[in-house]
Amino acid sequence: MAIADTAAAAPVLDEEEARRARARRRERLGRWLMPLIVLVMMIFLWDRICVWNNIPHYILPRPGLVAETLWVDRVILFKALLITLRTTFLALLVAVIGGVGLAVLFTQSKFFEMSFYPYAVILQVTPIVAIAPLIFIYIQSKLIGMLLCAWIVAFFPVLSNTTLGLKSADHNLRDLFSIYGATRWQRLRYLQLPAALPYFLGGLRIAGGLALIGAVVAEYVAGTGGVGSGLAFTILESSYRLNIPRVFAALILIAAMGVVIFMALSLLSHLLLRKWHESAIKRES
Amino acid sequence: MTLQETGVAAGAAAAQPAPLLSLDGVSKVFNGDLVALKGMSLDVFQGDFISLLGPSGCGKSTALRLIAGLSHPTSGRINWAGGQDAGDLGVVFQEPTLMPWATVAQNVWLPWRLRGKSFAAMKGRIDEALALVGLEKFAASYPRELSGGMKMRVSIARALVTNPRLILMDEPFAALDEITRHKLNNDLLALRAKIGCTIVFVTHSVFESVFLSSRIVVMAARPGRVIHEVAVVAPYPRGEDFRTSADYAAHCRAASAALHDAIGD
Structure with missing residues (x-):
């Protein structure tokens, strides 16, 4: 009886812990990934602004x-x-x-x-x-x-x-x-x-x-x-x-x-x- | 009669050789009008375990600082038998006061290092001191890795590594929990039995002072002064048996009464 109880209770805790672990992994990844995404977007925007406005390269290069x-x-x-x-x-x-x-x-x-x-x-x-x-x-x-x-x-x-x-x-x-x-x-x-x-x-x-x-x-x-x-x-x-x-x-x-x-x-x-x-x-x- | 008044204790002391250290009418005045200590006289003999017991502001820490040479008496004299040199004194403060950047062994080495001795030459002494406080396995640890009680043990090992003539302890266990404090009280007595050091111990705990000391100097505040000296004649070694004995309770009652006198004044 006691064994069955433990077996039933354990997965609930594990799921909590697993969720926390996932959140931690996401945060670790995000720390690197988010600035990188921002960088790529900024560079893309910079490029587009040059093209859309026909800015010459001696003013703002692409x-x-x-x-x-x-x-x-x-x-x-x-x-x-x-x-x-x-x-x-x-x-x-x-x-x-x-x-x-x-x-x-x-x-x-x-x-x-x-x-x-x-x-x-x-x-x-x-x-x-x-x-x-x-x-x-x-x-x-x-x-x-x-x-x-x-x-x-x-x-x-x-x-x-x-x-x-x-x-x-x-x-x-x-x-x-x-x-x-x-x-x-x-x-x-x-x-x-x-x-x-x-x-x-x-x-x-x-x-x-x-x-x-x-x-x-x-x-x-x-x-x-x-x-x-x-x-x-x-x-x-x-x-x-x-x-x-x-x-x-x-x-x-x-x-x-x-x-x-x-x-x-x-x-x-x-x-x-x-x-x-x-x-x-x-x-x- | 287990408790003796000052006169009897002094009579017993007279049979001993000259005191190791004597305070003769020592006073300390701060800023010209704050009397921290007034006319304190005390003879410390080889092998004594003296507790300075009293409420806050009674000058017990001031007395310790004067003995340590960290401040100088406004009047009166402090005499060391045969003069004093740097290795005569070991000190344990209320905080462990360890250098966080140094390992346990390097911390214990400090008194020797300041006297120009290399670590290698002192390795044996350092290991010995650490073994005495039961920390031989932690020589390479850093202080932050130790518990409060263990840090205090390191501090004690450092105080006794030079084999000083006198060890001063300023409420060393006051910040520890009761269980740890009892343990360290027992260990301190065991240590003293092994190396036979002389200790002056400051505390505001009646129970601690009775358990540890052979003489209790009861002090009163405003102005800080000595009002009683009581001798605890229970034999060493003292252990848990003593802590729960009627004898211990009687001593505590007497010391408490003396302390109440001090506060009531």
């Missing part, structure tokens, strides 16, 4: 032509991509070194923080487009000028996030370090820096995107001399020549680069935090 340009101009575009990527990457590197370095100095010395923090904020809030022309007047090397531009934009999120992280180490742990007679360096190395890591990585993700913006602005202002032309310069040059398909191709590459940088930094963050930080832990529901 998507097919942009794709073709991506392929035909691949050598020029790839070279430009590498140059922009190099500027972005170097700027991000300098932003990390500068941002973390300043954050450590700020937390080690109150006076240093009091003296210099306001200027870090001023540097951050002044639009880079306004400063960039001056930078290239005073700095001869285009590469260094570009790095400086990108650095000014990118270092602040690293600085402010890392400072916050360094200060947010658990109070009881700080007491414990005092009780065990930790030196300043030990406290920084074993307590403050690990505690700041999640904050730093959050800042890094923002800085990655900003470094790209900084690099693009720098290319616009600096032009090409001595460094070779990056993607932003390619856009500028192509637009003067009304080579609009190439403008679009370069634009797509810049956007893709931004996405890849963001994804790479997110992956880095996940790998570094997955063992211990709440943000990286998957929960069973």
Whole structure:
């Protein structure tokens, strides 16, 4: 009797569970599929608008032509991509070194923080487009000028996030370090820096995107001399020549680069935090 | 007569050698007018298990912070027999206070690491401390994978890994459920029987203080001060038998009465 009851009851539960599983699968699939469908529809609409309105390709090229340009101009575009990527990457590197370095100095010395923090904020809030022309007047090397531009934009999120992280180490742990007679360096190395890591990585993700913006602005202002032309310069040059398909191709590459940088930094963050930080832990529901 | 008043306990203490640690008329005033602790005198002897028992605001945590050297007395002196160095003290806070980015073994290594000892050199000591709290299988786990009680055990292992002369515990089990707390109370006594450490334990639970300690220092608030010291003369080891004995109930009643005195003042 009891066995029969269980057998009768079990399928009902299974059906519920199966429905939930189906819903989960649909959601997983939808996460990829829905944006893809939107993309295809947008491209189709773009194509139709060009055809219906007879828009010439030097005003708005059809998507097919942009794709073709991506392929035909691949050598020029790839070279430009590498140059922009190099500027972005170097700027991000300098932003990390500068941002973390300043954050450590700020937390080690109150006076240093009091003296210099306001200027870090001023540097951050002044639009880079306004400063960039001056930078290239005073700095001869285009590469260094570009790095400086990108650095000014990118270092602040690293600085402010890392400072916050360094200060947010658990109070009881700080007491414990005092009780065990930790030196300043030990406290920084074993307590403050690990505690700041999640904050730093959050800042890094923002800085990655900003470094790209900084690099693009720098290319616009600096032009090409001595460094070779990056993607932003390619856009500028192509637009003067009304080579609009190439403008679009370069634009797509810049956007893709931004996405890849963001994804790479997110992956880095996940790998570094997955063992211990709440943000990286998957929960069973 | 199972309960003895301060005078008798002090008389017994006089037969012992000089105290490990003594507080001599220690006061702490915050912001010039808030008296957190007033004229506290206490001798801690080798092997003592002392509970500081009292309502909130009675200065028991302040006393612990003073002993730990985290703040300095406004007046009075704290003397360590033979001076104090970094390995003399182990501390367990109310929260487990573990580093979430480090494994259990690395957390226990911390006191040694801060004294420049490598993990490899201390591996034996770390394993030993973890075995004492029954967590030898969890050395490679991260704190977030452990339950609240287990995290507290790690915290205790860290406090005793340097074999300190004195372990300070600031309401370590207050945030745990009753079942876990009883278990950890039993384990703490077993641990103490094994390694014979000296403990100063802060609690606001009469039952916990009677079960664990050999001496209970009852404190009162506003201003924080010591008003009674009661000795619990029941022999160790104490287990579930003691927890349900009439003797235990009598001790609890006496400690409660002393505490009511403290609150009633």
